[in-house]
Amino acid sequence: MNKLVTLSLLAVLGACSKSEEEKVPDGAENYALYCAGCHDPGPGHPATMLLEEMGRPVPSLIGRKDLEFDYLHSVVRQGLIEMPPFRVTELTDAQVREIYDYIITAQPPKQEPALPPS
Numbered sequence: 001m002n003k004l005v006t007l008s009l010l011a012v013l014g015a016c017s018k019s020e021e022e023k024v025p026d027g028a029e030n031y032a033l034y035c036a037g038c039h040d041p042g043p044g045h046p047a048t049m050l051l052e053e054m055g056r057p058v059p060s061l062i063g064r065k066d067l068e069f070d071y072l073h074s075v076v077r078q079g080l081i082e083m084p085p086f087r088v089t090e091l092t093d094a095q096v097r098e099i100y101d102y103i104i105t106a107q108p109p110k111q112e113p114a115l116p117p118s
């Protein structure tokens with residue numbers, strides 16, 4: 001292979017890997033990746049079911065307007081009774097902040113009950 005072809009191939013490869021690195025997930029994407037599985041509204045989401053049992057007015061995280069950043073941050077870092085903690089290597093403080101901003105500004109979805117009527 002001549003030198004010029006090799007060089008331009010390297011340039012193309014470099015450009016590809018760079019554009020992938022630039023795609024940093026935002027608050028909504030990190031919420032979907034790290035929190036939604038347990039915290040989305042409706043049945044089948046363990047956190048929503050437990051928080052509904054605990055009497056929170058809005059059992060899902062989306063739609064909660066009463067959450068303070070410091071409280072959410074310490075729950076995320078330390079975990080709770082059944083919630084696992086997240087390390088800085090998984091989510092940075094800035095990413096936790098973005099998730100928080102997303103949660104308190106997102107349009108609340110329709111809240112179907114997570115628990116069957118008793």
Ligand code: HEC
Nearest residue numbers: 034035038046047050051056072075076080081082083084
């Ligand atoms: C494996 C399931 C699971 C995941 C993943 C999870 N949580 Fe939780 N979370 C829970 C459960 C269950 C509770 C209810 C309290 C308890 O018993 O731990 C909870 C409680 C909370 C609370 C306290 C709410 C209140 O009203 O006191 C906050 C805040 C919270 N989670 C934020 C988050 C955020 C932000 C993420 C994503 C970074 C997340 N959680 C990911 C399971 C999870």
